Amino acid sequence: MVAEPVVILGAGHAGVGAAAALRDEGFDGPVRLVNGEQNLPYQRPPLSKAFMKGEVDAGGLVLRGEGFYAQRGIELLHGKAVRIDRHQKALRFQTGATLSYGHLILATGSRQRRLPFATDGAKINYLGSLPDAETLRDRLTKAKKVVIIGAGFIGLEFAAVALQMECEPHVVEQSDRLLARSVSPLISSFFEAEHRRMGVNIRLSRTVVGIRSCGSEFELRLSDGLAMQADLVVAGIGTTAEDSLAIEAGLPCDNGIIVDSDLLTADDSISAVGDCTRHPNKFVPGGLARLECVQNALDQAKAVARRLTGKKAAYDAVPWFWSDQSDLKLQIAGIWSNCDRFAVRGDLSDRAFSVLGYDRDGRLKVVESVNKPAEHMAARKLIAAEASIPIDQATDKSIPLKTFVASP
Structure with a gap:
């Protein structure tokens, strides 16, 4: 069990989630959360929606209130880290200051891709912060x-x-x-x-x-x-992993910091969680995956906290995502790219339906639900169980999708 200070670099969902989970799991050593911005850590998904429409202000975006960090014994620090010194087990900052760690959790997230050509003085807007x-x-x-x-x-x-x-x-x-x-x-x-x-x-x-x-x-x-x-x-042309410090420190990276199923890097004193990781995931074709979603960030944060407190920790969660576009809520459980058969449950004209994707072995691999939250929740359990549901039954609206959750 780690007794030395845990330093978390990055204060998005993954970083804040890791700090909170360490305390939830009973870790009583120093926890230091490094935020590269000067404001309180905040949510990013609402930036393109509720915040843009003025439905929520900056104060409504905060992940945790200011008092939370003091109450849980989490030291919230602000500053730009410029180097990971693995030999000294320390972070080095732009100011010249250093911060020692017993274990380092990298939660550095991702950065917006920039246009690949000069814009002749035009002020192009990106939406990442x-x-x-x-x-x-x-x-x-x-x-x-x-x-x-x-x-x-x-x-x-x-x-x-x-x-x-x-x-x-x-x-x-x-x-x-x-x-x-x-x-x-x-x-x-x-x-x-x-x-x-x-x-x-x-x-x-x-x-x-x-x-x-x-x-x-x-x-x-x-x-x-x-x-x-x-x-x-x-x-809005996608993102790349914010893995530059890890690369400079000599950690293996491939558009993401490469970790094992326990979310450990090649250095057993350094873990990585969230958008910055490339991790093993049996639900994603191709072996290693980099996922950009809140679920992945939070679940990985909890897994690392369990491992650092001596508990079972391997990360093996079904990825799920969501997007709000006007009055359409899209919720996705699983990954579609390995599917060769798709079926619709419901009617597209109703603007409330699900698309089910199956692989060649007849296993349900993805459910994409539009305005069907209950079906999305059932789908996450079905995909985790690697269920095989006949298409004619899965698309029968008279049979609730949750009926199949307990099926062998």
């Missing part, structure tokens, strides 16, 4: 036409918000469908139709190849030669 969101929210209130580069979750969530704020959104996506990496073709088609119906202008199979400032507006050049004008440009 509270300062980003504050700037973008202010600009959105003044905008009439916005171009969103990328049709992933962030881009589509922002497009739905822009519409609600009476701004004209245009989405440019290099793939031939929306959410191509994240959802099945059936869900892609449904959300494309819904966004077009709401008034979002969508251009697929195109890339933006240049942007230049034209006074208070921008001109974008697309790969098909089309020129577009806008007074606001937002790029």
Whole structure:
């Protein structure tokens, strides 16, 4: 059991979750949580939705109130770490200060990908932090036409918000469908139709190849030669793991800090959790996976806390995700990419249904639910159990999906 100080680098869901879980599991040694920003640790998922619409302010985003850290004996520190000194077992900061650790938990998250070309003075907006969101929210209130580069979750969530704020959104996506990496073709088609119906202008199979400032507006050049004008440009083209300190420290990384099933790195004094990890996951095809979701961050944080307090710790959870786009709540349990058969449970026209994906052995691998929270909860249990449910039964709306949870 670890008795020396545990230092957690990164104060998002994974970092705060690890600090809280250590205390929940009975760890009574020093816990020091390093936040690279000056504000209290906060949630990021609402930045593209509730915060952007003004439904919640910065104070409503905090993960834990200021008193929580003192009450639980968690030392919250602010500063930018610039080096991991594995030999001395210490973090080194931009100020020159150092912080020793007995065990280090890396919860450094991910960073937004930047456009791969010069933007000729144009101020491109990204949405990865509270300062980003504050700037973008202010600009959105003044905008009439916005171009969103990328049709992933962030881009589509922002497009739905822009519409609600009476701004004209245009989405440019290099793939031939929306959410191509994240959802099945059936869900892609449904959300494309819904966004077009709401008034979002969508251009697929195109890339933006240049942007230049034209006074208070921008001109974008697309790969098909089309020129577009806008007074606001937002790029949501994915993320990369924030693993630069780990790489410099000599830890194996591959767009994510490589960890084992116990979430240990190649250094047995360093663990990693959350978006920054590439970890073994039997529910994801291909072996090692990097997942960007709150569930993964929190579950991994709890697993590491258990291990550091001498309990069973291997991480083996079903990944699940969600996205709110206008009045559509998409909830996903599992991963779709290894499926070769899909079936719809319910009617797409009702805007409340689930898509079930099966692999070639007939096992249920993913359930993508739209406005069906009860089916999502049942799906997480079914996928964890690696259930085999005949499609004709699983798609029978008269049989609640939860009925199959207890099936052998």
